[in-house]
């Protein structure tokens with residue numbers, strides 16, 4: 001019982017820090033930073049993933065092989081390694097220091113984009129071959145067939161998976177902590193360092209917050225999935241309804 | 245108008261089309277029949293190069309469809325050859341009307357309003373004007389196939405190819421699709437139809453091609469073919485068909 005009242009008290013005293021970090025006296029942080037990073041991350045990863053998926057499906061080796069290499073490299077390496085790589089390599093290569101936010105965003109785009117590209121590719125390949133045949137027979141080029149016929153269907157079918165990838169992205173932003181990105185985990189840790197004696201309560205709050213956000217998004221994905229399945233099966237023909 | 249010259253096609257080591265020499269004259273209706281696996285679909289799909297061939301030529305209006313050419317040239321050729329599939333292959337994310345509008349609008353750059361007006365007229369012609377805003381999943385098989393025919397006609401092709409357009413349909417829906425095909429033939433459309441609808445062949449076809457094992461074994465008028473088939477395989481095929 002005291003656990004919860006302690007936790008409530010911590011939330012009451014620190015809600016602003018959990019919500020927006022040091023802002024406006026410092027950088028934007030907390031849940032706001034987590035959500036902004038996740039939304040920007042998945043938002044930029046998505047177009048990248050479509051390009052990578054198309055490259056992987058291309059019959060041109062100079063497009064296919066780099067895309068393949070990227071996907072395999074990213075899938076075979078822990079996210080934390082990529083964060084370190086970007087964190088230490090980018091400044092070396094570019095000759096300027098790169099803020100933690102930008103580092104984390106680049107990493108997320110690369111990482112989530114590679115995973116998402118596999119989802120997109122699967123979505124494209126799952127469509128019946130007749131769809132491409134029909135589009136080509138009507139005179140659409142490969143690009144036109146993709147744009148007007150294949151991708152709209154594949155991406156629509158993939159909406160639930162894209163949403164799950166968004167949930168993963170939110171969880172992946174926690175790793176921004178190691179390069180001092182002041183997102184939600186970072187804020188929680190700040191509180192913990194200040195209070196010192198209530199780690200369990202602080203990290204319970206943190207866990208519950210992540211859980212609430214991710215759980216509602218997962219539920220949304222599930223709902224989307226079933227409503228897409230229902231739509232694909234098609235509503236009852238109008239005549240049947242009229243006949244009754 | 246369509247001319248096969250010494251066409252050979254392999255799937256790996258398997259010879260799917262052997263020394264095909266035949267032609268469909270302008271305004272002619274040719275019915276292609278033969279047992280399952282004899283190469284009918286393969287043959288008809290070489291006309292718009294949905295299948296490649298290994299030697300020979302398939303000419304459409306004198307132009308070899310299989311000559312090396314730019315993608316744009318092939319797309320233009322394909323847009324002049326209407327193709328109707330056994331499995332309809334309507335685009336499920338578009339309404340009936342949008343299915344018919346898409347290609348004239350996007351491939352031929354017909355204005356959207358004009359494309360819509362012409363699409364409505366075509367749906368009217370196949371008897372589906374009142375279902376224009378239905379999605380494919382809301383239409384019966386026969387209705388879907390009629391929309392598919394309207395979609396192909398929307399490109400104003402001088403010739404139409406049909407690959408078993410009625411074999412995926414419940415028997416009571418075959419008639420409505422054949423009626424549309426009959427009216428096309430009556431209007432002088434050049435047609436190549438793979439079908440086992442012998443009544444249609446008898447009434448509408450100018451010539452019947454009988455295929456087996458990748459070869460055209462017999463070409464004859466319907467009267468001659470159904471009355472006195474020459475090739476023993478054709479005789480067996482017809483007696484099998486009648487005993488069903």
Ligand SMILES: Nc1ncnc2c1ncn2[C@@H]1O[C@H](COP(=O)(O)OP(=O)(O)OP(=O)(O)O)[C@@H](O)[C@H]1O
Nearest residue numbers: 255256258260278279280281282283284285286287
């Ligand atoms: N993609 C492919 N790869 C390998 N073999 C193929 C392929 N497509 C067709 N075949 C083979 O080529 C032969 C001709 O096939 P095709 O589909 O043209 O026959 P069909 O006359 O249309 O038969 P059906 O009446 O069953 O539609 C068959 O033996 C088939 O197994």
Ligand SMILES: [Mg+2]
Nearest residue numbers: 284285286408
């Ligand atoms: Mg076939």
